[in-house]
Amino acid sequence: MYRFLLTRQWLITMLIALLLIPATIKLGFWQLHRHEARVARNELIGKALTAAPVPFDTLSTAPGAAVPKDLTWRAVTATGQYDTEHEFVVRKRTDSNGTIGYFVVTPLKLSDGRGAVLVNRGWVPSADDATAYPSVPAAPTGEVTLTGRLRADETSGGSGIKDRAGMPDRQFNLISTEQQAKETGATLLGGYLELTATTPAPAGQPQLIPEPNHSDIGPHMAYAIQWWLFTAMIPVGVWILARREAKDRAKQAAEAGTALAAVPA
Structure with missing residues (x-):
């Protein structure tokens, strides 16, 4: 039933999937490290300002x-x-x-x-x-x-x-x-x-620069989770596509068999 997986089209599809998995895992860790750096920066600024x-x-x-x-x-x-x-x-x-x-x-x-x-x-x-x-x-x-x-x-x-x-x-x-x-x-x-x-406090000076925002951690953790969810979806997606093609091929084979049976001898 799944011999079609050995066709060129499916071998290329699975190769792309195998290459995407480590890439998306790495992208997730990249966003995680950005999150950790942002949190560390916020903590540093918070301590310094107080x-x-x-x-x-x-x-x-x-x-x-x-x-x-x-x-x-x-x-x-x-x-x-x-x-x-x-x-x-x-x-x-x-x-x-x-x-x-x-x-x-x-x-x-x-x-x-x-x-x-x-x-x-x-x-x-x-x-x-x-x-x-x-x-x-x-x-x-x-x-x-x-x-x-x-x-x-x-x-x-x-x-x-x-x-x-x-x-x-x-x-x-x-x-x-x-x-x-x-x-x-x-x-x-x-x-x-x-x-x-x-x-002493002067008058008419340039506009002072406000304190940096050290409470916003940014979207990096959410992006990391999204990349890892996408990683998990890659093999699931390939499996769903393979199941769908297997069913389609089985249906086509059944319809072809029915058509042949209906032809008079």
Whole structure:
């Protein structure tokens, strides 16, 4: 009854099914790992945002030092004066409503004289002319003490943002201490701060960046389950198709036999 499974068409069908099974299993685990990474990231952010702020110099003490993953998003404090001469903007960034504009990044020269740290002071809307420097509220003058979330330097690989050359003056695609150190010759400590508060509180500053959402785990677990359900359905589907063809062939054979029996001798 099932000798048709040895035909070329069915051998190809079963080969495709055998190849799909490990592929869909792997895709399921890929989504599972993405889920686990998302959960770990959310836990890291949640712990960092609820921890008491610590001095910046206790976490990043060397120019160009990479920010450890477990310290990313940690609330830190820093005291110094803004270096407005080396201020720049980061293109194509959105506010909480998804409106495209710029991040305003100003180096803060630390009072202890060890160097400066880049501070993302917040978001401003785009200018009418994309090549023109946007209207940016002036940074506070004099010594300030600020609180911010510690972030690692942005990279094209980590952010998916291409770092194109030929940008207008003082406009960049990424927040990178390495890039700015080469551009300005300043001594910049590793990582940057995402501003959350300033003392004394200034007026008319860029729109602060809201806390990241660390409660959404995303759809990755659901996708993993879907891939594994699809894996289980592959052999079931092949079996159903084989059963259906076997019944069709048996029916056709029975009808052919009946037709032959009805022919007069």
